[in-house]
Amino acid sequence: MAPETLLVIDDDADLRESIVEILTESGYRVLACATAEAALPLCHEVVPQLVLVDNMMPGMGGMALIPLLKKDFPATRIIMVTAFSTVDNAVAAMKSGADDYLAKPFRRGELLMAVKRALELRRFDRQHCDPEMDEALACLANQIRREILATLADRGEMRFMDITRSLGIADHTKVVFHLKNLKANNLITQNREKIYRLTPQGKKILDCLHLLAKKISS
Template sequence: MMENILVIDDEEELRTTLVEVLVREGLAVQEAANADQALTMLKSAPFHLILLDMVMPGTDGMSAIPLIRKQAPRTRIIVMTAFASVQNAVHALQQGADDYIVKPFKIEALMLAVRRNLQKARFLDGEAVELDGVFHGLANAMRRQILLVLDRQGQSRFMDLVRLLEVEDHTKVNFHLKVLREAGFIEHGKDKTYALTAAGHRAASCLSFISGSLTP
């Protein structure tokens, strides 16, 4: 799937360079010379990522951020700022930008940021399965219990687990263990014990974070 990028910069030379590089990377790129033009383009087609210059005649980059956000809340915005001012960058992020890069930059540095943000966008878009996996894993009360117990126990044999959970039907536990295993949260060691994987521990910590943040 080709990903759409919009480059917003008033300097034609830089813009052209950027477009060239991005196209070579296999991305669909469009360009805008100012914020108003960009906003119009946003209306007609959605973009995955926007490269936004801060200093522009007319609506400047900083003011453009919330306007873009308003129309395209899921698009990743990378701001390009000529001043290595931390405040500037922080402010841009507060306005709703996702990342920033300081001019002048090397092309590789920019591409790194672009790739990172596209990946993040894909991830948040749910194209990456992982988020769904985590929520699927955590969506069920028994699976949460299993994660909780294994997080505390370290590891456990099957029937011990069943007893700790106080479940009558062991096959039910089995079912959920299989789900968790397929989600990559637990592993089944050679000694026949179940234990959390790294992902499992992360999921468990998500769980306790959520529990914590719900009891104020």
Template sequence: MQKILVVDDDQDLRESMVEILQDAGLAVTGCERADKALVLLESDSFALVLLDLVMPGMGGMEALSRIRALAPATKVIMVTAFSTTENAVAAMRQGASDYLVKPFRNEELLAASKRVLEEARFEACGAALDAESALNCLANTLRRQILFGLKTCGPLRFMEICRHLNIADHTKVNFHLKILREAGFIEQDEKLYQLTARGRQILECVQFLMRRLGS
């Protein structure tokens, strides 16, 4: 699950944002200082940071620059007061994905967060599908069926895969399993075939792209 980091020195606002996002089913961590946020980003992976622009110590603009250097794939939404909207726009020019102006409605927070998280998922899909081996595998219907079958059923033996696909040509199935193993999408543990972490990621990307194309 994608994780969100909320960084704001205003405890009431920070806790409110965390609660709103958690109630929407999102994984959220809150912290009160930018330097602490950088420590968290060094030890954990966050898809999105909601970053207050004006804080004691390290401000939001400096923190944004450091986040972009430390975790380039992490998206940032700046949180600002009315008097600092120009700075928020400047922050977007430096790599922030969006900004929220205080006070904002719960719906605005959720809409902006979900939109930016979707952008992050889409970019992750593009990166994962960039490899030639991935494209070759996904271009073949039978290989996609094998991957989805392993996702649905869990680890399967060779004959169980053949029955699941309703294919009697064992040589053909074995050939496609070999291609999937070489691409790093599946692995064989004794007599069982199962998805690797890369295989699960590819399937998530395929499903995400299918939803986007269908919407």
């Protein structure tokens, strides 16, 4: 198995080299650069699985880089590293899409732990599964079913007629048809008392739909 590629972005050469060394020793393939501006073209050459980015840098800061990275490389994990950590800064970084936040100075173990954890989450993301894929996508191809999912996500749990009316569909049996389809695909359940709600599966799929919608419109 090929080693993961990591990218370290930090304008402080000493610290950068030190991080690179720690990660290289641990068996990762490590790239590095000194500015956010240099990072983007580098990523387009060799797509990293994980980026460690400093917050305070001359030119574009690490914070501004995060959305750009997320846009071009959605599967890449991002850990923000910072010398002057504040609660507001940490919250802002996580909101932007960072997966973790590391305050300098950190110990070797902290760094490795954060890196390992982020990469594991990513691997978890990467697995494939074709047979159900077909059914799930066929299920999602229908707009009414997507609306049902969205409505259920919105309201948490609903009865049959609530759903029907909420969608503004006159013929309730049409809704039955799609509900059955969604149930068969395990995206919704009807646990007790006929109440419909999303399955965890359904929630995940819906998340994905939002992501897809953003990509399409961008």
